[in-house]
Amino acid sequence: MVFINIINGTDINLSVLFFGASVLRKFMSIVIASEKALISQWLDIFKKYAAEFDINPNDIEFWPDVKDKQKVEYLIVWKPPYDISRQMPNAKAIFNLGAGVDHLLLDDSLPADVPIVRVVDENLTKRMGEYVCLHSLHHLREMPVLKKAQANNEWREIYNPTAHEVTVGVMGLGEIGAYCAILLTKLGFNVIGWSNSPKNLENVKSYSGTAELDTFLAQTEILVNILPHTAKTDKLVTYKLLSKLNKNGALQGATYITAGRGKTHHQADLIRALQDGNLKSASLDVFETEPLNADSPLWGLDNVVITPHNASLTDHITVSKQILGQIRNHKNNGVLINVVDLKRGY
Ligand code: NDP
Ligand code: OXD
Numbered sequence: 001m002v003f004i005n006i007i008n009g010t011d012i013n014l015s016v017l018f019f020g021a022s023v024l025r026k027f028m029s030i031v032i033a034s035e036k037a038l039i040s041q042w043l044d045i046f047k048k049y050a051a052e053f054d055i056n057p058n059d060i061e062f063w064p065d066v067k068d069k070q071k072v073e074y075l076i077v078w079k080p081p082y083d084i085s086r087q088m089p090n091a092k093a094i095f096n097l098g099a100g101v102d103h104l105l106l107d108d109s110l111p112a113d114v115p116i117v118r119v120v121d122e123n124l125t126k127r128m129g130e131y132v133c134l135h136s137l138h139h140l141r142e143m144p145v146l147k148k149a150q151a152n153n154e155w156r157e158i159y160n161p162t163a164h165e166v167t168v169g170v171m172g173l174g175e176i177g178a179y180c181a182i183l184l185t186k187l188g189f190n191v192i193g194w195s196n197s198p199k200n201l202e203n204v205k206s207y208s209g210t211a212e213l214d215t216f217l218a219q220t221e222i223l224v225n226i227l228p229h230t231a232k233t234d235k236l237v238t239y240k241l242l243s244k245l246n247k248n249g250a251l252q253g254a255t256y257i258t259a260g261r262g263k264t265h266h267q268a269d270l271i272r273a274l275q276d277g278n279l280k281s282a283s284l285d286v287f288e289t290e291p292l293n294a295d296s297p298l299w300g301l302d303n304v305v306i307t308p309h310n311a312s313l314t315d316h317i318t319v320s321k322q323i324l325g326q327i328r329n330h331k332n333n334g335v336l337i338n339v340v341d342l343k344r345g346y
Contacts, residue, residue, distance in 0.1 A: 033063035135283035161250035163188035169220030177226035229261035230345035237265035253280025259311035
């Protein structure tokens with residue numbers, strides 16, 4: 001709450017003035033929409049910080065309790081109903097409450113002229129960096145082998161190479177992948193990366209496009225997938241692709257770590273590769289279908305670590321403030337940042 005001290009020294013609550021004035025202005029609304037019940041928590045968070053961004057908290061609603069759908073100017077969504085933009089046809093921008101927009105873009109009725117904005121947030125990026133480093137080290141230090149030995153009360157001595165003897169290949173060198181790649185170099189890994197366009201990252205050799213994919217894979221012992229799911233990355237990681245990884249390096253086997261999107265790998269192929277030794281081990285945060293089916297063979301594989309799509313998290317405070325700031329800026333004719341390229345799909 002913001003207070004000012006007027007001439008006679010009496011404190012006046014600015015928010016009272018602000019909301020009083022707002023009665024006179026045209027009603028507009030911001031709607032948060034999701035089919036996931038948990039997302040309703042965001043309503044209170046957005047309301048809490050709204051006034052800091054000159055937005056009336058009472059103008060923020062949670063779908064489907066919307067007073068006047070025609071008056072909705074901004075949509076904030078995470079896995080919304082597929083016809084959300086048809087329900088609120090006057091929205092001027094759609095803010096996605098996460099980095100990946102694949103599920104949102106499944107809605108083929110999205111108007112091409114309404115910008116879709118995704119989250120790019122330092123906390124989201126840093127959390128993913130933690131996950132990628134944790135799991136790269138987990139496999140470098142042969143933790144699946146040690147866990148199995150522990151389960152059998154076995155004192156198993158193994159020789160570990162150091163990080164600099166091992167090449168980690170990062171697929172996707174965007175906001176998150178590039179950060180993870182750099183962080184891995186700081187741990188000492190030899191790091192290479194693959195993306196659509198060439199990159200210039202310190203100590204990370206860059207490969208790009210389909211033509212350079214096999215060269216990238218042939219050197220990679222630990223493959224880290226931070227790709228978005230698009231028409232081009234759909235089921236990209238197959239048994240055949242995994243069999244191109246370097247199995248004769250310091251780790252004597254290939255490892256797959258994925259925290260981008262589950263639909264970028266072929267899950268049955270992945271299971272086959274993990275069962276027949278084509279892959280030595282894996283850490284999987286994302287799956288073709290989430291939650292992962294209780295009867296998936298992946299649960300029972302002792303060379304696999306499964307995490308429930310929590311490699312990173314959308315930070316409530318930083319992300320709500322970022323979106324409110326963007327809305328204020330857009331209302332004042334400013335330019336939106338982190339707008340998704342609809343043609344590329346990410
Ligand atoms: P960006 O859009 O910033 O980066 C995407 C990267 O993928 C870019 O480097 C891009 O190449 C590359 N890429 C896209 N398509 C292809 C292709 N066909 N071939 C080669 N490279 C390709 O995304 P972020 O880094 O912010 O996020 C990546 C993904 O991570 C998100 O889309 C989301 O799905 C996932 N994610 C998962 C989370 C989790 O908790 N598991 C949390 C947050 C995000 P170029 O740079 O040349 O365009
Ligand atoms: C995601 C996210 O895209 O959490 O998975 O941002």
